C-alpha cells in the first residue's frame with residue numbers, strides 16, 4: 329500500500345501543526361498539574377511523553393480527548409479550536425482523535441467485531457457491511473482475525489488491548505493517543521502490543537501521542553520525545569538526544585532511575 333493511499337484528510341497544509349497547545353494550565357484544587365504549557369505536533373509525527381509519575385502526561389491526553397477541560401489556554405487541532413470552542417465544533421474536532429487507555433475499556437457485552445463496528449455505524453454513519461469489512465481488516469492488522477466472534481472476557485489482556493487499538497483505528501482518526509497502554513499487562517504480553525504499535529507507526533501516517541514507560545519503544549518509534557516534570561516540558565528533542573545525550577540534569581536523573 330502506498331503512503332498516499334493511507335493519507336488522512338486534513339484541513340491544513342502538510343507542513344503546519346496538527347496539534348497546538350498554547351498556555352495550557354490545568355489545576356485540580358490547589359494542585360497546578362499543567363503550568364502554561366506550550367507545544368505543538370506536526371502531522372504524521374510520533375511524539376512520546378516521558379517523565380515521573382504525576383508530572384501531567386496523562387492529563388494532556390485527557391484534555392485532547394476532551395475528558396477534561398483546561399483552566400486557561402487554547403488547544404487547536406487541524407486548524408480548528410478544540411478549546412475553547414462551541415460544543416458542536418468540539419464534537420467535530422473530537423472525531424479526528426482516537427485514544428487507547430491503560431485499562432482497555434472494551435464493551436464487555438459485545439463481540440470483538442461489534443466492539444469495532446458500533447461507533448463507526450452510530451457516529452460516522454457507515455453501513456454495517458462497510459464497518460464490518462473495515463473491522464475485519466483491522467483485526468487482521470492486530471493479529472486477531474480469528475477472534476471476531478469472541479467476547480472480550482475470553483481474551484488475554486494483550487489481545488484485549490490489541491482489540492482496543494483496532495477499535496480506535498476503526499474511527500479513522502488522524503491522531504491516536506496512547507496512555508500507558510502496556511502498563512496493565514503481564515510482562516509476557518507487552519511485546520505483542522508494542523509490535524502492533526510499531527507496525528502502525530511504520531505503515532500509516534497517523535499522528536501518535538504516546539505516554540509510556542517503555543523507553544526502548546519510545547526510542548524506536550518517536551520523532552520527538554518530551555520530558556515532563558511538574559507540569560512543564562523540561563527537555564524536548566529527537567530520541568537520540570534525549571536518550572543518548574540529554575542536556576538537562578532532570579532528564580539524566582529520570583532516565584538513570586528508569587533505564
Ligand code: ADP
Nearest residue numbers: 356359361379380381382383384385386387388
Ligand atoms: P502522569 O500521567 O504524568 O503520571 P497525571 O496527568 O496522571 O500524571 O496526573 C498529574 C497530577 O494530576 C497528579 O498529581 C494527579 O494526582 C493529579 N490528577 C489527575 N487527575 C486528577 C483528578 N481527576 N482529580 C484530582 N487530581 C488529579
